[in-house]
Amino acid sequence: MLGKTVSRREFFGEVGKLATGAALGVTLVGFEGRSKAEEGTWPWPYVQLDVEAVKAKAYEIFPKGHCMYATFGALILSMREKGIDERYKILPLEMMEYGKGGLMGWGTLCGVLNGAAAFITLVSRDYGKLIDQLVGWYVETPLPIYRPANPKIEIKAQSIAGSPLCHVSVTKWCEVSGFGSKSPQRAERCRRLAADVAGKAAELLNMALAGKAIPPWSPSESVKGCLKCHGPKGEVKDVFGKMECLMCHPGMEKGH
Numbered sequence: 001m002l003g004k005t006v007s008r009r010e011f012f013g014e015v016g017k018l019a020t021g022a023a024l025g026v027t028l029v030g031f032e033g034r035s036k037a038e039e040g041t042w043p044w045p046y047v048q049l050d051v052e053a054v055k056a057k058a059y060e061i062f063p064k065g066h067c068m069y070a071t072f073g074a075l076i077l078s079m080r081e082k083g084i085d086e087r088y089k090i091l092p093l094e095m096m097e098y099g100k101g102g103l104m105g106w107g108t109l110c111g112v113l114n115g116a117a118a119f120i121t122l123v124s125r126d127y128g129k130l131i132d133q134l135v136g137w138y139v140e141t142p143l144p145i146y147r148p149a150n151p152k153i154e155i156k157a158q159s160i161a162g163s164p165l166c167h168v169s170v171t172k173w174c175e176v177s178g179f180g181s182k183s184p185q186r187a188e189r190c191r192r193l194a195a196d197v198a199g200k201a202a203e204l205l206n207m208a209l210a211g212k213a214i215p216p217w218s219p220s221e222s223v224k225g226c227l228k229c230h231g232p233k234g235e236v237k238d239v240f241g242k243m244e245c246l247m248c249h250p251g252m253e254k255g256h
């Protein structure tokens, strides 16, 4: 449950007084058994978005604030256009600039995932399932797929990240493409990746809103095998995570 320490009015000031999507009767995503919208700070209302338009928006705004900004921003701006909740207008997209380069260049969580996951969590109580689907798709799909109408920079290479980490994702693409991590081509790759991931997030949310079941995601057999002993129910209990263990602990599959 959401804590009640900060009231909605305190947090949103004047905007808190305005009609929200909830008050207008907009259905909330992932709200099983309670289709009627309720007044409150969370989740914010979501309506079906045009996936291709979301992708184009993410690609368009990427240069303004990089990866996390682009996915989060594309989804928020799309909701702004729908005009169903005033709060979408006051949320500063710039707050997401910190996610660039996997958190200010630290190479941790990929910013396009971070931004899309933030939006998903803003609008859905089912964020866990949706984010697992999104990340599961990201790690195993050859990306980027998106191609802008008139690209200034042409790139062809696709790579499978195998990991949600910016460092791994970027470097694998650099290996496949032959371009450096600071090259304009790599920037174009992340720009297109933002389009793909923002679009995928909208696609998943559209499905959830339409009442389509989001299939459960589970880690690979290999990871499950490791977690039998290292996970919360195992004999060692020292690890949590869903990333591929063997990517960083090679050779361990043979036992140790």
Ligand code: HEC
Pocket (backbone or CB within 6 Å): 222, 225, 226, 227, 228, 229, 230, 236, 245, 246, 249, 252, 253, 256
């Ligand atoms: C049958 C149980 C079991 C399974 C399955 C298992 N481990 Fe372990 N693992 C252990 C035990 C026990 C230790 C020793 C722990 C200690 O001494 O703290 C250990 C230690 C480790 C260590 C640290 C010590 C070292 O040898 O470097 C790593 C890393 C590790 N496991 C990774 C993995 C990975 C990756 C997998 C899956 C491919 C895996 N483990 C599967 C039981 C298991």
Ligand code: HEC
Pocket (backbone or CB within 6 Å): 223, 226, 227, 230, 238, 239, 240, 241, 242, 243, 244, 245, 246, 247, 248, 249
């Ligand atoms: C992104 C790389 C990465 C991934 C993915 C990863 N680990 Fe690790 N893991 C590390 C690093 C780095 C350490 C710290 C190594 C050390 O202490 O020597 C570590 C430590 C460990 C240790 C303790 C090692 C020790 O020396 O006692 C275990 C056990 C372990 N990992 C198991 C796992 C399991 C199981 C998974 C999959 C769920 C996993 N790791 C996924 C990088 C990773």
